[in-house]
Amino acid sequence: MSMKYPKLFAPGRIGSLTLPNRVVKAPTSTAMSNMDGTVSDRLIRHYREVARGGTGLIIAEYAFVDNIASKSAHCQLGICSDEHIPGLALLAATIKEQGARAGIQLEHCGRQKFLGTPPIKSASAVPWLALKARSGDKAIPEVLSIEEIEQIVEAFGDSVKRAVMADFDLVEIHGAHGYLITNFLSPHTNKRTDRYGGTLENRMRLLSEIIQNARGKVGREFPLTVRLSGSDYEPDGFGVDETIEVAKMCEKLGLDAIHVSGGDHHQMIHQVSPMSIPRMHNVWAAEAVRKAVGIPVIASGSITLPEFAEAILVEGKGDFISLGRPLWADPEWTNKARDGRQEDIRPCIRCNDGCLDRTFFHFQAVGCSVNPEIGREGDLQITPALQRKKVAVVGGGPAGMEAARVATLRGHSVTLFEKRSLGGVLFEGSVADFKSDLGFYSEYLATQMKKLGVEIVSKEAKADDIKTGQFDAVVVATGGKSAMPAIPGLNGPEVLDAINIFNGQAKAGKQVVVLGGGETAVEVALYLEQAGHHVTLLHRRELMARDCTITDKISYSEMLARSAVKVVTGLQVTEVKKGRVTATDKHGKTSYFEADSVITALGYVPVKDELADQLRAKSGMMVFEIGDRVRTGKVYDAVHAAYRAACQI
Missing domain, CATH: 3.20.20.70 (Aldolase class I)
Structure with missing residues (x-):
């Protein structure tokens, strides 16, 4: 017992x-x-x-x-x-x-x-x-x-x-x-x-x-x-x-x-x-x-x-x-x-x-976002590497930590580079109380890094850091970045990124307009409304939360209905000026929304930098790019890609 x-x-x-x-x-x-x-x-x-x-x-x-x-x-x-x-x-x-x-x-x-x-x-x-x-x-x-x-x-x-x-x-x-x-x-x-x-x-x-x-x-x-x-x-x-x-x-x-x-x-x-x-x-x-x-x-x-x-x-x-x-x-x-x-x-x-x-x-067999082995028993499993290698992982989000975990369990010596605290987007993702389960997972991964003896380097990795470290392989998992479409005024001082709202780097005014209709947009709108802000959620499509799972769609729809968030769909934002957002419908009719702050939550795009290409130029180094850096997706996609990459080293 x-x-x-x-x-x-x-x-x-x-x-x-x-x-x-x-x-x-x-x-x-x-x-x-x-x-x-x-x-x-x-x-x-x-x-x-x-x-x-x-x-x-x-x-x-x-x-x-x-x-x-x-x-x-x-x-x-x-x-x-x-x-x-x-x-x-x-x-x-x-x-x-x-x-x-x-x-x-x-x-x-x-x-x-x-x-x-x-x-x-x-x-x-x-x-x-x-x-x-x-x-x-x-x-x-x-x-x-x-x-x-x-x-x-x-x-x-x-x-x-x-x-x-x-x-x-x-x-x-x-x-x-x-x-x-x-x-x-x-x-x-x-x-x-x-x-x-x-x-x-x-x-x-x-x-x-x-x-x-x-x-x-x-x-x-x-x-x-x-x-x-x-x-x-x-x-x-x-x-x-x-x-x-x-x-x-x-x-x-x-x-x-x-x-x-x-x-x-x-x-x-x-x-x-x-x-x-x-x-x-x-x-x-x-x-x-x-x-x-x-x-x-x-x-x-x-x-x-x-x-x-x-x-x-x-x-x-x-x-x-x-x-x-x-x-x-x-x-x-x-x-x-x-x-x-x-x-x-x-x-x-x-x-x-x-x-x-x-x-x-989608008529697939069962899978799990945090456990790639479920449904693949006897087919996909962690096995000892034939040769112990020195591995660098760049990025301490879910993809990076999973890659480091699996590579270490396979017998490799792993160093993880992360300029922030471990967790990556899981940190921002778990701030709202209705997303706190992500915090448990982030804590689990960070605990495994410590227990497995993964060396953590608290800095942004450069190509020279990897080259001088004489690593045999590198996994680049630096994540994506917020999409920023070409809308006049979207780079103004009153325009804030949803990610920065969650991590506390930005503070929203009392009257807020959130741009977007996906998972992040809905979550930041609900989060700010719960914190006492007056929130308008503005989306160019008719349907909200299209990128969510069925249960999140149901739950978020009910949460929005109970909240004071004003949901406006079918309008395309055409301009952002200080204190006002301008948007038009499909018939060309213009609407105006007053805003102390405009929060962008318009999706994510992969990061395009030269790190991976610079590392590939070093003869003999294995280079893997995974997670949102390659194609934006969900925790499932990031963790599964990390697991597969680590098993190939």
Whole structure:
């Protein structure tokens, strides 16, 4: 048991299953199965590495229960056929061989079918609006008949039986996040007038019948749990009071634990919370359910650090805690917490870039911004260099520090040049309280520099510094710079850079106009408004935050709506004069905006200097240019490029 986190590392029980600690790997889709839902070699390698991290229970990602309409996403795991069993058995065995207990989640997607292919079935013909915007009327669900509901009940029960045959230790029924069972539970999506609609007793009938069918096929002793949204956060939806009643029903019917989450895909910020949403976002609902039932409750939702997890257990808000994204950011999260090495835990920054946007909306396999190895297990890994070299890294931002970290772990001698304190753009990026997760990541990287013995030179590196240092290789990661379009007056004294607002080098006046509509523009507008400034956000396009992930778009839209920021779109700035910004619309109509300060947040462009070319002129030196210096992007792009470069040295 960990002396620092004694509750977290105390053994626990879910039904007949004993767990070595209170950490549960939440079921999170990887898109790494074969197209027919069978287990792939890639999926086995992934779960082997995650299970090695010390987590007590690994609940494998949601598996579709029939071949009719239950499959949600590309390359999703399946459990609807006996032909899935051999691969599933290997998956369960692989997890258990690493010392973890093996669970699996069963799912029917209902209206939330990322694939967008027919048939889409649900309780009622209420579409997922994001899918309807993409697929049109094809996204409107077909209403399930009574006969079809009965078939789905049997499919869930048969799938539980297959999980038992595949030697899983536990099965979780997915009754959360806007999938089929939630489509029945929530009045937002259930408009039926038969015995499956109307009253709560009717709306929870599908789940009740699934539980009874499963128990009839596998018996009472096999550990069976359910995941519920404490609330779907829909105005006309499913609140915690009804969740409590459903949890009581589940306990009465013999379920062994309630796994509490929140949200649906329309309210995705409550399901996969971005960094602008408070951490431990759905723990309040787990606490409410725990007070009402006698079976264990698993709390979940942005529990990113072990101190948060320990506090939940100590305060009685949950019996177990589940981690999804944090175990992708660092599969060794549990081992490091147990060993008292919490400073070595690579923190999830809740950017939702690799694990959500690129996976579900760009149909890739799962990735992680801060951990390039996730999804590439056995393919992309840190290996000792054949020859130890002297390496210079220029730039102490996320790309530079990641390159230095990986190169040092490979056995190279690394010197990092950074004229400021370590962190680079992460410093400015984490100043706003709704971006503070970036600060944890910056602190982690800086700690690794110190623990690995990377030499830090606090100066701007010149070509002569690198040449006289007799380095064998150099990684140039000096970042990008703010874009400055050719607009008259944009170089005036009242015009300030958003970056300098965040780092304190510039102070804005009371009346502020922010130019831009991307992520940085929205963030600096909200930051200044929270600090008491009167802010107008002026953007030439109609849509704001186009460069943001889906969850940031939702969250920032809501934050702007609650704020006093005046948002003006569809206007092109034509001139900036002292005290005034001039802009025109597409019809040539001119508008004027008074401003004490004008903040530019018009994107970033790569830095163009001669450093790399000068270093290439030195015979025999390997030169890598990475990060925003080459092409502006997100943390994901910078860190992954740095990792690859360091592995090539």
